Amino acid sequence: SQQGEEDPQALSIQEGENATMNCSYKTSINNLQWYRQNSGRGLVHLILIRSNEREKHSGRLRVTLDTSKKSSSLLITASRAADTASYFCATDRGGGFKTIFGAGTRLFVKA
Amino acid sequence: DTEVTQTPKHLVMGMTNKKSLKCEQHMGHRAMYWYKQKAKKPPELMFVYSYEKLSINESVPSRFSPECPNSSLLNLHLHALQPEDSALYLCASSQVGRESKNIQYFGAGTRLSVL
Numbered sequence: 001s002q003q004g005e006e007d008p009q010a011l012s013i014q015e016g017e018n019a020t021m022n023c024s025y026k027t028s029i030n031n032l033q034w035y036r037q038n039s040g041r042g043l044v045h046l047i048l049i050r051s052n053e054r055e056k057h058s059g060r061l062r063v064t065l066d067t068s069k070k071s072s073s074l075l076i077t078a079s080r081a082a083d084t085a086s087y088f089c090a091t092d093r094g095g096g097f098k099t100i101f102g103a104g105t106r107l108f109v110k111a
Numbered sequence: 112d113t114e115v116t117q118t119p120k121h122l123v124m125g126m127t128n129k130k131s132l133k134c135e136q137h138m139g140h141r142a143m144y145w146y147k148q149k150a151k152k153p154p155e156l157m158f159v160y161s162y163e164k165l166s167i168n169e170s171v172p173s174r175f176s177p178e179c180p181n182s183s184l185l186n187l188h189l190h191a192l193q194p195e196d197s198a199l200y201l202c203a204s205s206q207v208g209r210e211s212k213n214i215q216y217f218g219a220g221t222r223l224s225v226l
């Protein structure tokens with residue numbers, strides 16, 4: 001079973017707007033990652049946030065982590081049509097090789 | 112080179128066929144993974160190899176047989192598959208450090224159809 005749950009399941013916005021996606025998980029983690037997947041392709045690692053970090057930035061991406069609520073959010077600012085993709089959070093379930101992916105948010109950015 | 116190469120890109124096979132999926136990376140990664148992904152679903156872990164040894168088998172049916180001949184190659188041998196096995200099969204690799212293993216590099220996948 002998947003550890004992470006994401007909402008919304010789908011999000012449609014206009015180019016230039018911000019997109020926020022949320023992820024919740026159930027067990028303790030060492031870190032949480034976000035990945036992007038273009039339609040029918042492989043996943044691309046976007047950002048990793050450690051369990052002792054609360055916020056991290058990378059370009060137009062901002063990730064927050066609240067371990068007390070077991071939740072994370074991914075904010076994409078000034079979205080572009082090229083950001084259209086599915087976004088997955090992933091957790092390591094306490095340090096092993098096993099990576100558990102959330103259900104994903106499908107983002108559609110209209111030009 | 113940060114590329115993971117999977118072949119073939121597409122595969123159609125009958126339920127009595129035997130076929131193999133191949134994955135190759137030259138990043139020096141010592142962990143390699145097979146995932147199965149159904150449409151509009153997240154990837155589901157199947158197998159993990161660490162230092163060419165099988166580390167995780169997520170109770171995958173024996174009709175899927177993984178093989179790691181060396182540190183750069185990962186195969187998935189398929190035999191007597193069922194139509195419900197039709198999916199995108201993704202290979203990934205990573206380093207094995209405490210945190211670096213969580214940064215996985217994925218191939219583009221093999222789209223498998225079982226008739």
